[in-house]
Amino acid sequence: MARIKVKKPLVEMDGDExxxxxxxxxxxKLILPYLDIDLKYFDLGLKHRNETDDKVTLDAAKAVAEYGxxxxxxxxxxxxxxxxxxxxxxxxxxxxxxxxxxxxxxxFRKPIIVKNIKPAVRAWKKPITVARHAYGDIYxxxxxxxxxxxxxxxxxxxxDGQTSKVTVADLxxxxxxxxxxxxxxxxxxxxxxxxxxxxxxxxxIWFSAKDTISKKYDGKFKEIFAAExxxxxxxxxxxxxxxxxxxxxxxxxxxxxxxxxxxxxMKNYDGDVLSDMIAAGFGxxxxxxxxxxxxxxxxxxxxxxxxxxxxxxxxxxxxETSTNSVASIFAWTGAIKKRGALDNTPDAVKFAEKLETAVxxxxxxxxxxxxxxxxxxxxxxxxxxTDEFIDEVASRL
Numbered sequence: 001m002a003r004i005k006v007k008k009p010l011v012e013m014d015g016d017e018x019x020x021x022x023x024x025x026x027x028x029k030l031i032l033p034y035l036d037i038d039l040k041y042f043d044l045g046l047k048h049r050n051e052t053d054d055k056v057t058l059d060a061a062k063a064v065a066e067y068g069x070x071x072x073x074x075x076x077x078x079x080x081x082x083x084x085x086x087x088x089x090x091x092x093x094x095x096x097x098x099x100x101x102x103x104x105x106x107x108f109r110k111p112i113i114v115k116n117i118k119p120a121v122r123a124w125k126k127p128i129t130v131a132r133h134a135y136g137d138i139y140x141x142x143x144x145x146x147x148x149x150x151x152x153x154x155x156x157x158x159x160d161g162q163t164s165k166v167t168v169a170d171l172x173x174x175x176x177x178x179x180x181x182x183x184x185x186x187x188x189x190x191x192x193x194x195x196x197x198x199x200x201x202x203x204x205i206w207f208s209a210k211d212t213i214s215k216k217y218d219g220k221f222k223e224i225f226a227a228e229x230x231x232x233x234x235x236x237x238x239x240x241x242x243x244x245x246x247x248x249x250x251x252x253x254x255x256x257x258x259x260x261x262x263x264x265x266m267k268n269y270d271g272d273v274l275s276d277m278i279a280a281g282f283g284x285x286x287x288x289x290x291x292x293x294x295x296x297x298x299x300x301x302x303x304x305x306x307x308x309x310x311x312x313x314x315x316x317x318x319x320e321t322s323t324n325s326v327a328s329i330f331a332w333t334g335a336i337k338k339r340g341a342l343d344n345t346p347d348a349v350k351f352a353e354k355l356e357t358a359v360x361x362x363x364x365x366x367x368x369x370x371x372x373x374x375x376x377x378x379x380x381x382x383x384x385x386t387d388e389f390i391d392e393v394a395s396r397l
Contacts, residue, residue, distance in 0.1 A: 004351050006037040007343040010335055011063045011300075013044045013095075015073030017307035020045060021315060022325045022386065023073040029394045031332060034351055040067060044095050046076045050088050057095045061102035064300050068342060071335035072099075072302040073328065096302070100134035103294040104186060106193040107132040108263075109275045109304050110289045111282035112330060114363045117375045120281045126261030128278050131197065132271025133190045134292065136182035139268055144177045152177045187221055189295040191228035194265045197293065199235060204242045207265040208251035221267060279304060283375050286324030291334055301334040303327035311386075322370035323386045329359055329393070358396040367392045 014020060031037070042060035049056055064070035076082060077094040100107065110129040144152070152168040152175070168177060191207075198205045207225045209218035222245060229236065229243045236243065246254065248270055255264065266274060279288040285305035292300040304327055311321040333352040340348030363372065366380035369389050373379060384392060 003034055003036040004347045005345070006035055006336070006339060006348050007345055008339065009038040009040045009067050010339050011042070011060065011067050011070035012039040013042045013060050013070060013072040013075075015075040015307060016045050017074075017076065017309055017312035018315060018321065018323050018386075019074040019303065019305075019307050019328060021312070022323060022328050022390070025387065025390050026325060026329055026332060029390055030329065030355060030397065031336075034397075035336070035348070037336075044072070044075050046078060046082065046086050046088075046092070049092055049095070050086060053089070054092045054098075057098050058102065060095075061099045064099070064298055065103060065294075068298055069335050069339045070300040071331050072096075072300055073331075074303050074305060074307045076307055097134075097139055099300060100292055103292065103298055103300070104189050105134050105292040105294045105298070105300070106190050106197075107134050107271065107275075108197055108291050108293060109279070111279060112287045112289060112326060112360070113282070114287075114360055116364055116366075116377050117283045117287070117372065118377060119283075121256055123257050123259055124281065125259040127282070128255065128260045129197075129201070129203070129263045130271055130275040130278055131190075131194045131263055131265040132275060133182075133187070133266065133268045135186040135190075135268065137180050137268040138178065141178045141180035143179075145175075146171075146177070147174045149173050154179060182217075182221075184220070184224065187224045188228060190265070191225045192232075192295060193293050194263060195228060195232045195236070198241045198263050199232075199239050201263070202239050202241060204244070204262045205229075205265060206244050206246060206251060206262050208246040208248040208270070209267060210248050212247060218267070225265075275304070284324070284371055286327050286369075286371055288327055289330050289334060290327075299335070299338050301331045301338070303331050321386045322383055322389075324369045324371050325386065325390055326359055326363075330356065355393075355397055358393050361396055362389065362392050 014023060040063050042056055042063065044057060044060060075095045078086065078088055078091050082088065083091055108129055108131050111127050113127055149172050151170045154166050154168050156164045169175065194205055209221050211219040211222045276285065279285045288304035290302050290304040308323050311323045314321050333356050336352040337349050340346065340352065367384055367389065368376065368380055370383050373383060
């Protein structure tokens with residue numbers, strides 16, 4: 001069978017642990033037999049990041065900026081335990097955060113819906129897409145822990161030398177402090193990315209923050225969103241897209257009673273936490289798509305979950321695993337669809353759609369990995385291991 005020609009290169013970023021194992025299997029069985037594709041490969045596994053002093057992560061981000069579309073496997077963000085385990089030179093930062101920062105991107109996460117897995121929240125009927133602002137806040141914060149009493153001050157020195165100063169706290173004993181920031185340009189890019197996504201999908205936009213408490217920081221987010229929405233009003237009205245602002249606690253309460261079908265935009269930390277809540281409510285992180293979109297139209301698709309460390313250690317011992325590969329497969333299909341759409345190659349788009357249909361067909365016909373069994377209306381006759389599930393998708397494809 002002749003393979004489908006993909007016109008332009010796709011940036012591929014390999015990852016860590018069990019997802020790296022799955023990644024190789026997906027390429028071998030579901031991608032390369034069908035597509036004639038130039039993959040610009042970058043190994044973002046922690047070992048190779050350490051060997052290159054993490055230069056490979058920046059190189060990968062630059063490649064996504066150059067070629068326009070990337071697909072990324074899950075990677076390890078090291079902690080103290082990983083420092084020892086991998087004998088690291090230093091505690092390298094999150095690859096995802098670095099790529100997001102380089103591309104100034106917004107992360108959109110959306111659940112994959114199947115008929116035989118009902119949402120845990122009875123009201124939910126349609127996918128809820130979470131837009132997470134992918135810059136700043138506590139992810140670029142600086143922190144101090146003090147054992148002494150004393151005064152903490154926030155000081156800003158402008159480029160012209162003028163300073164602004166505010167007392168954070170005057171403590172009588174030990175304490176802990178954190179200073180965080182964001183940029184006006186990044187918040188504007190976030191709002192514009194959300195508007196473009198909503199126009200493409202023709203779904204309403206919710207934005208939530210806590211401006212009643214954070215009157216300046218969150219208040220600035222609210223102000224910028226309102227201005228960008230006003231600037232795009234004609235396009236939004238024509239597409240039937242509505243905008244609503246909520247306090248974050250009200251949004252959480254309202255989302256539990258809503259049928260879904262909206263884009264829920266949040267600041268960095270809120271989006272990080274609540275996207276996991278949405279994923280769990282619809283099934284699992286293994287059934288969640290994730291795409292990073294830059295203001296100038298660059299796209300990076302990835303699985304929304306981690307590297308599945310526990311399964312990887314079982315795999316190394318030669319034990320059978322039943323790891324869900326759906327989100328990793330959908331990272332590939334999302335990237336291939338976008339590449340095909342940008343290059344005007346409908347056969348590539350059609351292939352990716354057929355691969356997604358094969359995955360959903362497997363699940364809806366009871367071919368599932370162990371993690372999905374408790375979520376199903378009726379238990380399957382068989383639980384498929386990691387390789388069996390990918391083989392079943394390949395046979396249906």
